[in-house]
Amino acid sequence: MIRFTEPGPQTTVQDLGRPGHLREGIPPSGPMDVRAFVAANRLVGNPDGAAGLECTVLGPRFSVERACAIAVTGAEAPVTVNDAPAPQWATVALKPGDAVRIGAAKAGVRIYVAFSGGLDVPAVLGSRATYLRGRLGGVEGRALRRGDALALLPSAGAPPLRRLAAAEIPALEPEPEIRVVLGPQADRFTDEGLHAFLSSPYEMLPQSDRMGARLTGPRIAHRNGHDIISDGIALGAIQVPGDGQPIVLLVDRQSTGGYTKVATVGSFDIGRVGQVKPGQRMRFRAVEVAEAHRLRQQFERSLAQVAGGGVPT
Amino acid sequence: MALCVELGDEISVETNTRVRALEFLIQQKGLTGVVETVPSFRSLLVYYDPAQVGYEALCASLATLVEQASTATLPPPRVVEIPCCYAPDLGLDLEAAAERLQMTTDELVRAHSGAEYLVYFVGFTPGLPYMAGVPARIQLPRLTTPRVKVPPGSVGLGGAQFCIYSVESPGGYWLLGRTPLRLYDPEAADPTLLRAGDRVRMRPIPRAEYDAIAARVAARTYRPVIA
Numbered sequence: 001m002i003r004f005t006e007p008g009p010q011t012t013v014q015d016l017g018r019p020g021h022l023r024e025g026i027p028p029s030g031p032m033d034v035r036a037f038v039a040a041n042r043l044v045g046n047p048d049g050a051a052g053l054e055c056t057v058l059g060p061r062f063s064v065e066r067a068c069a070i071a072v073t074g075a076e077a078p079v080t081v082n083d084a085p086a087p088q089w090a091t092v093a094l095k096p097g098d099a100v101r102i103g104a105a106k107a108g109v110r111i112y113v114a115f116s117g118g119l120d121v122p123a124v125l126g127s128r129a130t131y132l133r134g135r136l137g138g139v140e141g142r143a144l145r146r147g148d149a150l151a152l153l154p155s156a157g158a159p160p161l162r163r164l165a166a167a168e169i170p171a172l173e174p175e176p177e178i179r180v181v182l183g184p185q186a187d188r189f190t191d192e193g194l195h196a197f198l199s200s201p202y203e204m205l206p207q208s209d210r211m212g213a214r215l216t217g218p219r220i221a222h223r224n225g226h227d228i229i230s231d232g233i234a235l236g237a238i239q240v241p242g243d244g245q246p247i248v249l250l251v252d253r254q255s256t257g258g259y260t261k262v263a264t265v266g267s268f269d270i271g272r273v274g275q276v277k278p279g280q281r282m283r284f285r286a287v288e289v290a291e292a293h294r295l296r297q298q299f300e301r302s303l304a305q306v307a308g309g310g311v312p313t
Numbered sequence: 314m315a316l317c318v319e320l321g322d323e324i325s326v327e328t329n330t331r332v333r334a335l336e337f338l339i340q341q342k343g344l345t346g347v348v349e350t351v352p353s354f355r356s357l358l359v360y361y362d363p364a365q366v367g368y369e370a371l372c373a374s375l376a377t378l379v380e381q382a383s384t385a386t387l388p389p390p391r392v393v394e395i396p397c398c399y400a401p402d403l404g405l406d407l408e409a410a411a412e413r414l415q416m417t418t419d420e421l422v423r424a425h426s427g428a429e430y431l432v433y434f435v436g437f438t439p440g441l442p443y444m445a446g447v448p449a450r451i452q453l454p455r456l457t458t459p460r461v462k463v464p465p466g467s468v469g470l471g472g473a474q475f476c477i478y479s480v481e482s483p484g485g486y487w488l489l490g491r492t493p494l495r496l497y498d499p500e501a502a503d504p505t506l507l508r509a510g511d512r513v514r515m516r517p518i519p520r521a522e523y524d525a526i527a528a529r530v531a532a533r534t535y536r537p538v539i540a
Contacts, residue, residue, distance in 0.1 A: 019360075022351045023336075024505040025439040025479070025497075124499060134439045134480065136499040184317045229324060230436070230443065232351035232358025234315035256353050256436035256443075267314065293363045296314065300364065 001149045002115065006061040008102075013119055013138035013150075016049040018127035022232070022255040029129035029137065030251050032110050032210060032274030035170065035303055036074035040114035042307035043071035043091045045159030050118030051128040053144075055111040059102020060144065064094045068152060069116040069159050075108025075275060076172065090163035107172040108275040117155035131252055133211065164307055175201060176272050177283045180238065180263035181292050185228060188260045193221035193244065197262055201281035202246060210252040212239075213273055215282075219244030220262055230258040236265030236273075238284075248273055266292045268299035314363050318375055319356040320382075324445050324473070328355045329433045333510050334382040335375075344374055352434045352509050354443070390431075392512045394538040395477065397426070397468055398523035399490035406456075406487040410470065414451055424451045425489060426515040430475065432507050440479040440497030440505035444513060447473050459485035466491045468515070479505075490517075493527035494537060506537060 004011075014037065017030025031037035031054050038048045046052075053060070059077055072079050072088045079086045080101045086092045094100070102111060121128050121139055130138025139148060186194065202217035226242040232255065233239070239247045239259040248265055249257075250273070263286065265273060276282050287295070318335065321328035332352045339347055339359070346366025351358040361371055399422040401407050411418045430444040437443075447470060455471040460483060463469070467478045469486025478484055479496035496506045507513070518526070529535035 020349050022349055022358075022360075023435065023509065025436045025441055026504065125504065134497070134499060136439075136504075141499060184319075229322065229354050231319075231353040231356045232315075232317065232436075234317075234358060234360070254437045255351055256434065264315070289368050292314070293368065296363055 001065045001151055002062050004060050004062045004144055004148045007144035007146055008055045008058045008060045010056040011060050011144040012054050012130035013051050013121050013128055014054045015051040015128045017129045018125045021125060025255045026134060027252050029131040032251055033074055033271035035271055035306060037112045038303060039164060039307045040071040040073040040112045043162055044069045044114045044116040045156060046114060046118050051121060052112055052114040057109055058104045059111050061101045063099040066096050069093050071114045072102060074110045074112040075105035077105045077111050078103040087163060089169050091159055091161045109277055110274050115152050116159055117152040120151040120153045168306055172275055175281050177285050178269045178273055179266050179287050180284050181289055182263045182286050185260040186262055188223055189262055190221045190223055196220055198284055198286055201283050203281045204276045204278050206278040210250055212250055213248040215246045220246060226260050227258055228260055230256050233257050234264050235267055236270055237261045238263045266295055268295050315358055315360045317356050317358050321355045324354045326431060331382045332357050334385040334387055335378055337387055338378045338381055338385055346371060354433050390510050390512045392540040393507060394514050394516050395492050396516045396518045396526055397490045397492045398518050398520055400520055403491035404489040407489050410453060410487045413453060421451055422517055424448050426517050430513045432509055432511040432513060434509045435505060435507055438480050438482050441476055442507040444475045445473050447475050453487055455485040459483055493523050493530055495530055
């Protein structure tokens with residue numbers, strides 16, 4: 001059992017999500033930063049889709065009852081085992097009774113914790129991922145609470161101790177450039193509005209969550225009206241309501257909506273959006289569909305290789 | 314990756330039928346690389362895997378299916394009966410709406426429950442049906458200030474559209490009543506009651522029946538009437 005003495009402000013169980021239910025209004029959920037999540041699982045010898053934790057801003061404190069391995073990735077945060085510092089992006093072996101504490105993120109927002117074997121919570125619609133608004137999956141569809149105890153599924157034995165090569169650890173940039181494909185309603189905005197969108201920094205607002213990243217910056221002005229007949233919202237779609245401020249729709253997004261969408265963030269950059277802190281800024285750069293496909297392939301290759309070799313600790 | 318196939322720019326049964334026909338054809342043909350589709354009033358969002366299909370190739374196959382969508386035969390619709398208690402403590406705007414429409418609450422209830430509605434699509438929140446076809450004489454513009462919290466099961470009216478809130482969420486529709494049925498039940502094998510293409514009939518029920526059905530729904534012994 002993993003016993004949580006402090007859960008952190010929003011720690012949820014995630015796996016790679018439940019695709020295929022958007023037509024019922026149920027979003028895929030899953031980790032915001034897929035690459036960091038997959039790296040954590042590989043470092044503890046798990047399949048990529050094993051259930052682990054996504055922690056927001058501040059990690060949990062927990063103790064383990066039996067030996068297991070963990071890996072902490074994603075946002076940069078201090079990790080201690082029995083008060084002794086432990087590395088991130090590396091396999092950490094735990095003995096029965098070890099107490100782990102994951103502190104506040106110094107850079108980035110989402111911290112991932114994988115456990116060897118993976119967390120044993122019931123799969124709902126084929127996934128263990130938590131969808132908070134729909135009270136679905138994970139632990140009773142909610143974030144972890146103090147006193148929760150979670151079991152682990154059997155693992156294939158103690159994984160080798162490895163750490164990610166420095167080059168594989170993503171840099172958390174102060175002002176990341178996020179690549180987007182314009183549309184589907186880019187023609188509903190003024191030239192000045194589109195220019196502002198692609199040339200100015202936009203700041204992350206604190207009310208952002210797994211549903212959407214709310215940003216503030218120069219107004220992205222509409223030509224005539226901000227409403228459309230409601231239609232489907234892709235991952236990364238950037239809605240612009242009447243106030244001209246963009247909202248990037250994320251893994252827990254509503255499946256449909258009626259605001260104009262100026263552009264869509266490439267799936268390869270969603271993880272980077274998920275690591276931008278409130279108050280931090282980002283910029284948008286438009287790419288063509290062909291370029292987006294190339295970037296996606298590059299991302300898939302990087303995902304296939306992450307923590308593939310690793311180096312012994 | 315996703316692309317959006319737009320088949321019109323209005324809310325009409327004809328356009329929406331083509332959207333659902335396109336989705337049906339994609340499912341039937343098992344179009345390579347398509348991973349998920351999301352129908353809405355006038356468009357179909359198509360999620361695809363670029364490792365399996367290129368953008369141009371997918372656009373070309375979709376264009377072929379769009380042509381066939383006008384004449385495709387969809388499976389016959391399900392008709393789902395939704396019991397609804399139109400009472401002022403459940404339909405928080407029932408009396409205000411009737412007053413605004415210059416009719417009695419009974420007349421409003423009769424008009425609303427007398428029509429059959431098409432579920433154009435399910436979306437926004439889990440299991441929430443978007444319906445239209447509200448009789449012109451009971452159409453009202455949306456509330457000027459949306460409610461922060463609408464209880465699940467609330468039956469709301471906004472212009473020609475009508476919806477049933479599936480989870481507690483904000484909402485700007487006029488609330489006429491409430492159904493004891495769960496439109497979204499995360500613990501059920503099939504978590505949503507309604508699907509795109511369903512036909513919905515409202516059945517007005519008294520408060521006692523509302524409470525009785527609610528108890529059976531909670532005990533999981535109630536079976537919705539689906540023809």
